Amino acid sequence: MPFIKWVEETEATGEVAELYQLWRAANPHRDKVPEILKCFSWRADFLRSVLDFSYRLHFSEGHLSRRIKEMIATYVSGLNRCPY
């Protein structure tokens, strides 16, 4: 159970439901919307922006290769995850 509640896929309505559906349609190989995205479900407008800018920055071509960006993402999350 998360510390802070979010809008579950089964109870989503309106724009949140629409965004969850857009995400599922774009990710047929995944069975549920990732928890990290549901964290933003209290502000559908912000969830929409998060989906937009994270895709635009991280998953589309930019100045760095996808490989380097994945390495950075993995390393940052690794650093933030371990107690130091």
Added chain:
Amino acid sequence: MVEALAAGDLDRADVAPKERALLEFVRLLTLHSYRTTAADVDRLRQAGWEEAQIAEAVYITALFAFFNRVADAFGLEDPSYFEHPLPSGPAEGPILPEPNQLGKQQSGGS
């Protein structure tokens, strides 16, 4: 290499010198960004990174700091969240409608 990076262990990661220089900068930004100096950035130029690449590395580093903070605050149990980066981007294409169409929707307010 991925496993070492996922554990936050750059020393153990088998990466090329140019990539190591960038990841050391990423580590600085993640752990002590207030200590960043012009010399830190200069090291990246010496290693062969261009201005636009350095800036994008900063954006990605900050983006994942953002997600990590939110994940910690909500107490996400699913550790695999860290294994693969933000799963918001399918290989096929963007999730949301074309940005310009999106831009119009946003400025119109909901």
